[in-house]
Amino acid sequence: MKQSVIIEMSTAELIERIGEEQNKLADMRMSHAVSQLENPMELRQLRKTIARLNTELTKRNAEQASN
Structure with a gap:
């Protein structure tokens, strides 16, 4: 997922997407443990996507706290 797409998402969409991606990562890890x-x-791509989403969410929370 590109950063430009992440920036355009609303905060609620970010939170929802983080949950979806974390569930997907957990499923993939389980599949990887059982079989290749x-x-x-x-x-790796999924972990980085989750990190990008979390970074944007943290940035927005910091902006709200400073205002």
Whole structure:
């Protein structure tokens, strides 16, 4: 997911998407533990996407706190 798309999302959408992505990551980790994933690089991409979402959410919370 690109940063420009993340910035356009509302705060509620960010929170919802973080939960979805974390569930997806947990499922992928379980699948990876049981059998080999077709593309293990997806785990890294998913972790980075979650980090980007969390970074944007933290940035917005900091802006609200300062105002």
